[in-house]
Amino acid sequence: xxxxxxxxxxxxxxxxxxxxxxxxxxxxxxxxxxxxxxxxxxxxxxxxxxxxxxxxxxxxxxxxxxxxxxxxxxxxxxxxxxxxxxxxxxxxxxxxxxxxxxxxxxxxxxxxxxxxxxxxxxxxxxxxxxxxxxxxxxxxxxxxxxxxxxxxxxxxxxxxxxxxxxxxxxxxxxxxxxxxxxxxxxxxxxxxxxxxxxxxxxxxxxxxxxxxxxxxxxxxxxxxxxxxxxxxxxxxxxxxxxxxxxxxxxxxxxxxxxxxxxxxxxxxxxxxxxxxxxxxxxxx
Numbered sequence: 525x526x527x528x529x530x531x532x533x534x535x536x537x538x539x540x541x542x543x544x545x546x547x548x549x550x551x552x553x554x555x556x557x558x559x560x561x562x563x564x565x566x567x568x569x570x571x572x573x574x575x576x577x578x579x580x581x582x583x584x585x586x587x588x589x590x591x592x593x594x595x596x597x598x599x600x601x602x603x604x605x606x607x608x609x610x611x612x613x614x615x616x617x618x619x620x621x622x623x624x625x626x627x628x629x630x631x632x633x634x635x636x637x638x639x640x641x642x643x644x645x646x647x648x649x650x651x652x653x654x655x656x657x658x659x660x661x662x663x664x665x666x667x668x669x670x671x672x673x674x675x676x677x678x679x680x681x682x683x684x685x686x687x688x689x690x691x692x693x694x695x696x697x698x699x700x701x702x703x704x705x706x707x708x709x710x711x712x713x714x715x716x717x718x719x720x721x722x723x724x725x726x727x728x729x730x731x732x733x734x735x736x737x738x739x740x741x742x743x744x745x746x747x748x749x750x751x752x753x754x755x756x757x758x759x760x761x762x763x764x765x766x767x768x769x770x771x772x773x774x775x776x777x778x779x780x781x782x783x784x785x786x787x788x789x790x791x792x793x794x795x796x797x798x799x800x801x802x803x804x805x806x807x808x
Contacts, residue, residue, distance in 0.1 A: 558597060560626045565606040568613065576654065576705070577617060586618040594619060597628040607631070648680050655711040656701050659690045692718045700729050712739045716746050724749045779806045 598612030609616055610632060619627045648661055666676055673691075677684040693704065693714055700717075703709040709732060716739060717728045728749060732742055769790055776783045776792065781803055784791045794800050 558628065558630055561600065561607055561629045561631075563616075563620055563625060563627055566600060566609055566616065566627070566629075567603070567606060568609050568616075576657075577614065582614065582618050582621060585614060586621040589615070589618055590622055594628050597630045599632050600629045601632055648682075654705050654707070655690060655693055655714065656705050659693050662687050662691050663694060689715055695719075697722060697725060700725060703729060703733065708733055710739075713737070713742050716742045720746065720749060779803055 594615060596612070596615065598615050599610045600607040601610055607629070616627065648658065653661065662673075662676060665671075666673065669675075671679075673684050673687050676682075677687055690711075693701065693711070695718060696704075696714065700709065700714070704711065704714050709729065713732050717725055717732075720728060728742070728745055731737060731745060737745065772790060773783050781799075782793050784793070794803075
């Protein structure tokens with residue numbers, strides 16, 4: 525497969541193959557491309573960039589398929605007497621969760637060397653990869669095809685700024701990247717700490733997670749770190765302050781009132797005016 529010249533033409537060709545497979549089934553009535561295939565005959569694409577799948581979301585998708593059927597077939601190619609999954613891994617896993625033996629699939633004619641690129645693009649466009657998985661997918665496509673971030677943006681219909689900001693996360697330490705994968709650190713927080721010295725990055729991450737800082741508070745923390753001001757003087761909450769907020773939360777919990785603590789803020793949530801009246805009456 526040509527990697528140079530014709531900016532992104534190889535990627536667009538892969539996308540075209542996928543679209544052709546779908547359109548053939550939906551518009552042209554080409555039944556030869558759509559089959560009920562034994563799930564046991566399908567192997568996953570080894571180049572699939574997604575490593576983690578949300579179990580709750582999979583169960584919800586599984587229930588939807590149970591009620592409404594599989595509306596959008598998965599895409600496979602024939603391989604070694606069976607099939608290899610190309611697109612639709614969440615649908616594939618959700619169907620297996622139902623205990624089904626077969627799944628509706630489109631058998632696409634796609635060259636094996638395209639599998640890796642196809643899996644990357646299909647996920648970028650159709651799935652919510654965590655920020656680090658997404659950043660790695662962007663990087664692999666750019667490196668593989670020797671294209672610019674602008675070129676990739678045009679192909680996958682994402683803004684260049686979004687691609688740039690996401691890829692910058694790869695400059696963070698392995699530990700910080702793992703926190704992002706696990707959801708302990710949001711992309712909003714992570715973008716703010718990009719560019720810090722390693723020690724300052726660790727200080728920032730520990731403070732963000734330990735004290736549940738907002739993005740705005742993180743921006744102030746980073747500003748102080750860059751100015752070499754002691755982070756404790758800048759943002760560290762007085763332990764007595766946090767202790768009293770926690771005590772206040774416990775008091776409200778006795779009134780069956782949901783509250784959240786974030787930084788120096790405590791938030792009370794009400795569904796309606798009646799909830800407010802009930803709290804007032806309990807306090808009186």
